[in-house]
Amino acid sequence: MEDQNQCTTRDEQLKNLNLPKVLIHGPPGFSSVLQPPFSQKFHILNHSSLPLHKFAATHAHHCSSVAAVLCDGGYPVTADVLRLLPSLRLLVTASAGTDHVDLEECRRLGVRVAGAGNMFSEDVADLAVGLLIDVMMKISAANRCLRERILVVSRDFPLASIFKLTGKKVGIVGLGKIGLEVAHRLEAFGCMISYNSRSKKTFVSYPFYSSVVELATNNNVLVLCCALNDQTRHMINREVMLALGKGGIIVNVARGALIYEKELLRCLMEREIGGAGLDVFENEPLVCEEFFSLDNVVLSPHAGFSTLESHDGICQLVGRNLEAFFSNKPLITPII
Structure with a gap:
């Protein structure tokens, strides 16, 4: 049984080597926004148990090759955050607003940005x-x-x-x-x-x-x-x-x-x-x-987007934006 588990782990690692790395930048549980079948198309990295700078210090090999970030509106994506991710090409935010994202720096670095559009x-x-x-x-x-x-x-x-x-x-x-x-x-x-x-x-x-x-x-x-x-x-x-x-x-x-x-x-x-x-x-x-x-x-506790229908919709939207980008197709809800 132990050998079988080890083989399964190795198989998953080999599969992940060929998938684009997506970093989840949000609170505990936020990774559930990226659901199957979309989650199976990416190598998901979740740093919610550590501040991002500490995660980057201990997982430099991962952060150096992160291609996309999926972020929550309460988690800023500043110039300092962008510097931790030198291979970043796409930022997808699950928020209606973008005041937590340094859009000017994203433009300068050539990082595409997709938002929630009119979802909420x-x-x-x-x-x-x-x-x-x-x-x-x-x-x-x-x-x-x-x-x-x-x-x-x-x-x-x-x-x-x-x-x-x-x-x-x-x-x-x-x-x-x-x-x-x-x-x-x-x-x-x-x-x-x-x-x-x-x-x-x-x-x-x-x-x-x-x-x-x-x-x-x-x-x-x-x-x-x-x-x-x-x-x-x-x-x-x-x-x-x-x-x-x-x-x-x-x-x-x-x-x-x-x-x-x-x-x-x-x-x-x-x-x-x-x-x-x-x-x-x-x-x-x-x-x-x-x-x-x-x-x-x-x-009200910032609950304007919290209906079941909107949660299901944003799960689909962030997955479709990631899938479109890595298939060389236009973003569904582009900001940059």
């Missing part, structure tokens, strides 16, 4: 609307009150601070695929949509505001759907929040650092804005605990 757009839009309804109608706060045996009829629950969504003016920051999906859903509630984006979109009739402050001034709600970069970091600051006003609500399903979080907390606690629905946070995976005691805030 509908789910993230659903969550954005869900968060908004929850904040406005205080569903989570009411649930907590009832569970704590606080009766609504006793007026201990603040019914006067509940708002309806119908007819509200909603400003969307970033009118890409997710932003458009949010807009379409909110139109069904009779909401009046306007937006801010890098440029005016010719294919929509929604009013366009070139300034986020101006957008906030003219709306009851801001929904953040834009990318995080040097220009958008902390774009939602105190000036924007005060422009939104005391009854205003902010929903963020994009990236946490779009909001100056300390200023958001101050405005929420001082009731300078009405509330917030947050799926993302400035220092993920850490969440500022001061949010926990606020009934005008609804929190």
Whole structure:
């Protein structure tokens, strides 16, 4: 039996010698994203039990010949990471965003990059609307009150601070695929949509505001759907929040650092804005605990992409991108 096991191991090693090496760069369990039959076409390397630089130091022979990386959005691919992988030709991210990837360095090195495309757009839009309804109608706060045996009829629950969504003016920051999906859903509630984006979109009739402050001034709600970069970091600051006003609500399903979080907390606690629905946070995976005691805030653990359907879809997509690249075919969802 021992000889048979040794033969099996040798057979697997010989087979792997002829397969492209794919490094998994993500949390424990992330390797499950690459499923059969795609996983059987590559030599999979998983460093989740070690920081990447330590893995590279102890497995230099592997890292020197890694052809592709499959990464999670919470695991940065910086210039330092790229230097550890001199043979890298492809980076596939399972994230909708690319702020964790040094795209400029990838271009310089000739590394192709594939993303999640529009895989998560509908789910993230659903969550954005869900968060908004929850904040406005205080569903989570009411649930907590009832569970704590606080009766609504006793007026201990603040019914006067509940708002309806119908007819509200909603400003969307970033009118890409997710932003458009949010807009379409909110139109069904009779909401009046306007937006801010890098440029005016010719294919929509929604009013366009070139300034986020101006957008906030003219709306009851801001929904953040834009990318995080040097220009958008902390774009939602105190000036924007005060422009939104005391009854205003902010929903963020994009990236946490779009909001100056300390200023958001101050405005929420001082009731300078009405509330917030947050799926993302400035220092993920850490969440500022001061949010926990606020009934005008609804929190979600970066779960906009977590439906079963999206998980199955991204498993297929990352495998198809890897397969296409190593078959000399066009990437399915190219970024670079």
